[in-house]
Amino acid sequence: MVSFIDLPVTLWSRSMGDPRNPDGNKWIEKLQGKYTWPFSIPLPPTVSLPGVGGRDEVFRLPPTFFERHTRAHVEYDIIVRFTRAKLRSDHRLSTTLNYMPLSRPGPPSRLRQLAYQQHTALLGPDSDPEGWHTLPFAKTRGKLAGASRSVEAKCKLSLATPLCYTRGAVIPCAIVVECSDPQALELLTSPEAIVLRLRRNVRFHTGEKAATHFGDVPTKLVWKEELEHSELASWWPAADRALETDSTDAIAINAFRRMLKGEIHLKPDLIQSSAMAHFRIEYSVVLFPFDAPGYESLDSEPLIVEAVDIASEYPSGPRPVTYSSPQVI
Numbered sequence: 001m002v003s004f005i006d007l008p009v010t011l012w013s014r015s016m017g018d019p020r021n022p023d024g025n026k027w028i029e030k031l032q033g034k035y036t037w038p039f040s041i042p043l044p045p046t047v048s049l050p051g052v053g054g055r056d057e058v059f060r061l062p063p064t065f066f067e068r069h070t071r072a073h074v075e076y077d078i079i080v081r082f083t084r085a086k087l088r089s090d091h092r093l094s095t096t097l098n099y100m101p102l103s104r105p106g107p108p109s110r111l112r113q114l115a116y117q118q119h120t121a122l123l124g125p126d127s128d129p130e131g132w133h134t135l136p137f138a139k140t141r142g143k144l145a146g147a148s149r150s151v152e153a154k155c156k157l158s159l160a161t162p163l164c165y166t167r168g169a170v171i172p173c174a175i176v177v178e179c180s181d182p183q184a185l186e187l188l189t190s191p192e193a194i195v196l197r198l199r200r201n202v203r204f205h206t207g208e209k210a211a212t213h214f215g216d217v218p219t220k221l222v223w224k225e226e227l228e229h230s231e232l233a234s235w236w237p238a239a240d241r242a243l244e245t246d247s248t249d250a251i252a253i254n255a256f257r258r259m260l261k262g263e264i265h266l267k268p269d270l271i272q273s274s275a276m277a278h279f280r281i282e283y284s285v286v287l288f289p290f291d292a293p294g295y296e297s298l299d300s301e302p303l304i305v306e307a308v309d310i311a312s313e314y315p316s317g318p319r320p321v322t323y324s325s326p327q328v329i
Contacts (some may be wrong), residue, residue, distance in 0.1 A: 002278055002279075003275075004047055004049055004217070004276060004278075005044075005061065007041050007043075009039060009041055010051040011037040011080075011259060012035075012037055013038055014026050014027045014028070015027075015113040019031065019035050019037070020035070025322060026216060026229075027061065031057055032321050034179060041078075042059065043063060043099065044061070045060060045101065046058050046059060046060055046061065047059055047061060049276065049277040049278075050277060051277050053085065055100055055209065057277065059275060059276045059277060060101065060274070060275075061099065061101060061280060062074050062281070063099060063100050063101060063272055063274060064076060064098045065099065065101050065202075065271055065274075065281065067251070070202055070226055071204075071224070071226065071289070072202060072204040072224075072226075072279060074279065075096055076096065076097050076098070076099045076106035077094050077095070077096055077097075078094065078095055078096075078097060079092065079093070079094040079303060080093045080094070080251055082264060085253065088326060095140075098175045100272075100312065100313070101272075102312055102313055103272050103273075103309075103311040103312050103313065104166075104311055104312075104313040104314070105164035105165060105166060105311050105314075105315040106160055106162040106164065106315060107315050107316050107317050108131060108160065108161070108162070108315065108317070108320075109121050109128055109130045109131030109161065110130075110177055111127075111128040111130070112128065112131045112160065112172075113317050113318055115321070116300065116317075116319065116320055116321050119321055121323070122160075122172055122261070122323070124158075124239075124259070124261065124316060125158040125169070125174055127164045130161070131160060131161055132158040132159065132161060132174065133158065133159050133160075133161050133306075134156060134157075134158040134164055135156065135157050135158070135159075135304055135306060136156070137154040137155065137156045137178075138154065138155050138156075138157070138287070138303040138304050139152060139153070139303075140152070140153050140154070140155060140188075140289065140290060140297070140299055140303055141153075141297075141299060142184070142289075142295050142296055142297040142298050142299070143295070143296045143298065144183060144184060144187075144294060144295060144296075145293075145294040145296070145306050146183075147190075147297070150298060151179065151181045152179070153177060153178060153179035153181075153184060153185070153188055154177075154178050154179075155175055155176065155178070155188075155287070155303065155304075155308070156175065156176040157173065157174075157175050157196075157285075157287055157304050158173065158174040158175070158304070159171065159172070159173050159285060159308070160172035160173070160208040163306070163307070163308045163309065164273075164308065164310070164311050164313070165266060165307040165308060165309070165311065166266070166269065166310075166311050166313060166314050166315070166320070167266050167268055167269070167270035167272065167310055167311070167312060168266060168267070168268035168270075169266055169314070169320050169322070170263040170265050170266060170322050170323075170324075171198070171233075171264040171266065171285065171308070172221050172261070172262075172263055173196065173261070173262045173263065173264065173285070174232060174238065174245055174259065174261045174262070175194060175196075175235075175259070175260050175287075176257065176258070176259045177189050177257070177258055177259075177260075178256055178257045179256060180256055182255050184295065185258060185291055186289075186297070187292040187293075187295045188290050188292065189237075189258040189260060189268040190292055191234070191235035191236060191237075191260065191262075192291075192292070193261065193290050193295070194233065194235050194262070194286070194287075194290065195232070195287070195288040195289070195290065195291050196232070196233035196262065196264065196285065196286070196287050197229045197230065197231055197232050197233070197264070197285075197286055197288065198229070198231040198264050198266065198284075198285060198286075198308075199227060199228070199229050199232055199283065199284045199285070199286045199305075200227070200228045200229075200230065200270075200281065200282070200283055201225055201226070201227055201280075201282045201283070201284070202225070202226045202228075202280070202281055202282075202287075203223050203224070203225045203279070203280040203281075203282060204223070204224055204279045204280070205224065206237070206325055216309055229286070230267065231249050231264045231265055231266060231326075232264070232327040233262040233263060233264045233327065234262055234263055234265070234325060234326065234327050235260045235261070235262040236260060236262070236324065236326040237258070237259075237260055238259050238260055238261040239259070259322075261320065262324070263323060263324045264285065265322075265324075265326035265327075270310050271310075272309075272310050272312045273309040273310050273311070277278055282307065283307070283308050283309065283310050284305050284306055284307045284308060285304075285305075285306045285308055286302045286304070286305050286306075287303045287304040287305075288302050288303070289302075289303065289304060
């Protein structure tokens with residue numbers, strides 16, 4: 001167990017005088033009857049703790065966190081101790097409290113806010129570049145059923161900016177898939193084939209250290225991790241401005257490229273992101289290998305992992321709009 005904050009407050013002592021009418025004169029009588037001591041303990045938003053290299057760093061207080069299947073938890077206790085005379089044991093009362101700090105994402109792009117106000121479809125990355133964080137193309141390989149040769153495709157994932165999202169809302173996303181094999185492209189761009197989830201990583205350490213190389217002195221902290229993949233994105237086909245010609249409003253035929261838009265629905269009880277010296281709750285959006293009937297993926301690792309934050313409050317401006325129904329986990 002690691003204690004990261006301790007705020008002692010003296011409610012009453014003999015030096016304060018009469019507990020019912022404090023006068024500054026030392027109280028020498030015994031306490032008899034019923035007494036009431038109203039109190040409040042202001043919680044600071046941050047705390048200073050030794051960080052990397054042993055130097056003090058400032059961290060925001062983490063939210064209360066307790067789950068049965070997770071080995072680490074964060075708990076806040078209020079403890080009242082009654083000090084008695086010598087040779088007599090002290091009395092101690094305690095209770096737990098829930099602490100949930102407020103956190104809020106920055107405002108979305110002006111075009112996204114306008115779409116929310118008018119309840120219209122969100123513009124894609126090409127039409128609203130300020131509203132999207134687009135990652136580099138990732139390559140993927142697989143085999144078609146009944147075919148001996150492998151096919152290669154590449155995909156480009158975009159996430160709505162800023163990369164901080166409110167629990168209970170959604171993460172807007174878009175993906176472009178390119179493949180020279182029409183059959184493979186058809187399979188890979190099926191909404192059910194794209195496996196995009198939210199990953200939660202609870203990381204913690206107890207001060208245990210390990211050696212970088214055999215025989216070395218243990219100096220590296222041993223972080224333990226517990227992963228949970230919960231939210232699955234919902235997808236639907238979308239128009240791709242990259243397919244438009246420059247001379248007319250017509251759409252050029254491109255059998256090798258398709259675009260889909262989607263959303264990851266966030267549970268309303270998600271614990272917000274938190275980072276302490278020895279305990280962290282981190283989130284990331286993970287694109288796993290494609291999963292489609294008639295297609296065997298040759299990828300063994302996630303194609304894309306992008307860190308995001310989860311906040312407790314909605315951003316300033318219009319309330320985000322949801323455009324899809326959540327997928328079954």
